[in-house]
Amino acid sequence: MDASPASYQYIADLLAERTGQHLTESRRWRVGTALSGVFREHGISNLDQLVCLLDEPRRRSHDRDLATEVVEALLNNETYFFRDKPTFDQIPQLILPELRRRREQARRLSIWCAGCSTGQEVHSLAMLFEDQKADWEGWTIDILGTDISHKAIRAARAGLYSQFEVQRGLGVAEMLRHFDEDPAGWQIRDHVRHITRFQQDNVLSAPPARARFDLVLCRNVLLYFDHATRAVAFDRLAEALVHDGFLMLGAGETVVGQTRAFAPAPDLLSTYGRAAEPAERAEFGAFV
Numbered sequence: 001m002d003a004s005p006a007s008y009q010y011i012a013d014l015l016a017e018r019t020g021q022h023l024t025e026s027r028r029w030r031v032g033t034a035l036s037g038v039f040r041e042h043g044i045s046n047l048d049q050l051v052c053l054l055d056e057p058r059r060r061s062h063d064r065d066l067a068t069e070v071v072e073a074l075l076n077n078e079t080y081f082f083r084d085k086p087t088f089d090q091i092p093q094l095i096l097p098e099l100r101r102r103r104e105q106a107r108r109l110s111i112w113c114a115g116c117s118t119g120q121e122v123h124s125l126a127m128l129f130e131d132q133k134a135d136w137e138g139w140t141i142d143i144l145g146t147d148i149s150h151k152a153i154r155a156a157r158a159g160l161y162s163q164f165e166v167q168r169g170l171g172v173a174e175m176l177r178h179f180d181e182d183p184a185g186w187q188i189r190d191h192v193r194h195i196t197r198f199q200q201d202n203v204l205s206a207p208p209a210r211a212r213f214d215l216v217l218c219r220n221v222l223l224y225f226d227h228a229t230r231a232v233a234f235d236r237l238a239e240a241l242v243h244d245g246f247l248m249l250g251a252g253e254t255v256v257g258q259t260r261a262f263a264p265a266p267d268l269l270s271t272y273g274r275a276a277e278p279a280e281r282a283e284f285g286a287f288v
Helices: 005-019 025-033 036-042 045-052 059-073 090-102 120-131 150-158 163-167 172-178 227-240
Strands: 106-114 141-148 179-183 185-188 195-202 213-218 241-249 263-265 269-272
Touching: 005 025, 005 045, 005 120, 025 036, 025 059, 036 059, 036 120, 059 150, 059 179, 090 120, 090 213, 090 269, 106 120, 106 195, 120 172, 120 195, 141 150, 150 195, 150 227, 163 185, 172 179, 227 241, 227 263
Parallel strands: 106 141, 106 213, 141 195, 213 241
Antiparallel strands: 179 185, 241 269, 263 269
């Protein structure tokens, strides 16, 4: 898409201001495609015209809404059920059994999915607990999904997915067990949704709950931040995680060379724990 460098920079600055994400040169190719719906909706023909509307000295409320639409359109809401299965499978196979052992006295478990998009990751976790229902009898389970996108959070709360969306990561048996067919798609059932909740939140802000979380998933979020912004995010995630909890990142993300707040969890892929003093490390050791 032809546009002046100044217009690209304006959009990049707007995205960084609202979300902390950085629109690198390698991502600018998708700006035109991402904003095509905004162009059609508002009768805008190109990026330069859009920036002129956004940069009016006296913005009307409509213009502020337009800025929000632009930011929402630029966010990458790519997600699907049980995403990155080799990494995700560690949760039911290794992480949840270990957390069940560690929390046997309290019988409470809190999980935070940061950057949850339209909710598939949260609902995937909820399906795990439903499928292991006997193991969690008498436990209080709370799964919180947050995302900076208001639109994504509305979709996550609705729990209504298209045929294409439910086929991404789900087998037929899982679909029939956990979803009801609806004229508009597939509706996730209440027996899955009752342990989930969603709210709009930015991972760069203060943690979304007073109580700390036992497991935090922040997958494929940090890769859109520069080094300094990523460091802020890691500090926020460390604040949110209990001392012996687990942080799971995306396959292309790592704490190595990024933060001192976390250290790799032994024997787990893309999974980390809060960095501990030598005397504390025995507690956060290999699985037993």
